[in-house]
Amino acid sequence: MENKAHLEITAAKQMKELMKQHFMELDEASRTKSRKIAWCSSVGPAELAMSLGFLVYYPENHAAMLGSTRTAMDYIPVANAHGYSPEICSYLTSDIGAYLRHETPLTKAYGIKEVPKPDVLLYNTNQCRDVYDWARFYGREFHVPVLGINTPRSQNESREHVVFSVNNQLRDLVGPLERIARRRFDIDEFREVLGRSRECSRLWEAVLETGANKPSPLTFFDECIHMGPAVVMRGRQEANDYYQVLLAEMKQRVENKVAAVEGEKLRFYWEGMPVWGKLRSLSELFARLKASVVVSTYCNSWIFNAFDPADPFASMAEAYCSIFIGQDEVWKENYIADKVKRFAIDGILFHDARTCASNSNNRYGMSQRLSQRLGIPHLVINGDLNDLRCYSEEQTVTNVEAFVEQIEESRSENVRRN
C-alpha cells in the first residue's frame, strides 16, 4: 500500500550535506584534538559552550538517528541488561546500548568510526531528568566533568524564581567552562552566537508557519527530518543559510498551491514525540488517507524567541525556561488550542510514548479536555520514540483509518444508516 502522494523537498540534499559537515567536523576535532567538544542535551546551554569555542555534539540527535535507522532495537536490550530499565527514556537506553557495543550509525552514514569524545557534558533538566542520568553515565565513562542547569518543570507560580535561578546557574557555568576550554569568556562572542541562534529560531518558525496554509506545503514528517540543523547547528550561520533556502522553497510551494499531501482533505496536529523508526510508514499512511499532519508541538520546541543578544544570560534563561515541556497543563492547552485554530486542524493525534512520560501529554486527561473545549476529536497512538517493541503497526493503522472515517462520517449529511 505504498503511496507516493507525498512530495519530496528539494532542499533535503543541502540539509544532508550540512549534517554531514557537522559530524565530519566533530570527528576531525575528536581525532586531532584540534577543538574542544561539549556534549549537550538538546535544549541545553549550547550557545554558551559555542561562544567558548566548543564544538557541540547532541546525544539526543544521535539517539534519533538510532531510532530512524531502527538500529535502536539492537541496542536498547544491551542497556536493559546493564541495569537501564526498558521503562525509561529509549533515547538514553539506545544511545548507551550503542556505546556499550562500540557502534554508531555515523559509520554507515559518513564513514565515521566512533562518536566524538567529549571534554565536558552539559545538560539542562528543563526537558526531563533522564538527560541528567544520561550525562552522568558518560561522565563516568569518559572521566570528564558533568555540568548543568537544574530547571524544575511545571513552573507556573514559581516561574520568576526559576528563571532567576537558571540565570545564575548559567553564569556559574562560565568559570568551569573557561577552565576546560582554556580560554577566556568573551560576552560579545556569546552575544553573536545567541543572535545567530535567535535568527535560526525565527527562520525555522517561519518554515513551520507555512504549514498553516491550505494545502500545507510540508508535513510533520518532513519537519522531523528538516529540524536537524535547528537542533545541532543553531548558533551557526550555516543553519541560517539553510533555512533561508528551505523557507524560499516552502513559500514557492504556497504560492503555487503545491500540497505536501496530494489532495489534502484533513489536517492534523501531532502532539508528542515522533516514532522515529516509523516516520516513513506513518507519512505514507496519512498521505494515503489524504490527511496532512501540518503542525506539532515537537518541531516547534526548537524555537527560542526570547533570545536577546543585548541581555544574553537573562534572555537565555528565559528562553530555556519557556519551552513547552516545562510548562503547566493550562499553558500547554492554550498553546495547542492556538495552533489548532490558526492551522485549521480537524483532529489531534496524541502520541503516548511508552518511555517518555514528559512528552506524553494525553496521560493526565488533556486529550479529552481539548476535544471538549475545541470541538474536535482526538486519537491516542500508543508507541514510543525509539523502542518499537512498544508500537503496533496494525493497531496504529486501524486506529488512524478509523479516526479518518470518524471525521469524514461526521461531515457527511446524508449517511444511510440502516
Next chain:
Amino acid sequence: MKMYAGIDIGSCTTKSVVIDEQGNLLGSDVRRSGIDYKTVARESLSAALQGKSMEGITVVSTGYGRHNVSFAAHAKTEIACHARGAYFYVPHAVNVVDIGGQDNKVIQLNEKGQTVDFKMNRKCAAGTGTFIEEIAIKTAIPIDNLDELARKSQKQVKIGSYCTVFASTEVLSLIRSGVQAEDLARGVFESVVARVLEMIPLADTVLLCGGVVAYFPIVAEIFRVHVKGEVIVPPHPQLTGAFGAALFARDV
C-alpha cells in the same frame, strides 16, 4: 435478488455475512482465520452463500485482514463496521462494546449513528478472548464448560492485572490458595468486564458484540450488574462487524 456481503477477518476468526437489500440475513459463516487470509475469505464467503454463486455480489471487507481481500469493493475498519452493524439493531445513541479474540473496542455513537469517540485496548490481551482461552488451557477446564461453571459461583474472587501474564500469575496464586473452580471461572469473566470498564465511562445504552459475548452469555449478565443503562446483545453478536460491512456494501 441482489445480495451484499461483509467479511470480517479478525485475529482469531473470520466471519462472513450475506444480506439482501432490506438487511435480512441470508447466510453467515464463522471459521478460524489461520494464516492465509485470502483463502479463508473466499472459503468463508462461499460457505455463507450456501452454494449460491459469488457473481455480482458486492463485498466490503473489515478486520485485521481487511486489506487482504482482493475481491472486496472496499475495506472499512472494524470500528466503522461494528458501529454500522450495531446501529442497525439500536438506532439511537449507544455505546458499542466489542470483545474480540485479540482486542476490545468501545465505540460511542450519537443519535445519528455517527462515531463520536472510540477506543481500542492497548497491546495486552488481558480481558479478551485470548485471555479466556489461556486460562482454560492453564486450568485444564474445558472452555465450553466455563460459562456454566461460573454460574455456580458463590464467592467473589478478583483478578486485577491488566497484563495477561500477570493475570495468569494471579490465577495460579488463587489456585494455590484453594479457590473453587467455579469462583475462578466467574473471576475470569468479571476481569474481562473490568478491563472494558477501564477503557471509557459507559453510561446509557450498551450494545455488546464479539465472539466472547456470543460464546459466554454470562459476560452480558455481569455487564448488567456494573452498567446503569440498558445492556443489549444483538441476535448474532459475533457477526456484528461482518454485518456492518455488508450494510456498507449496500451503499457501494
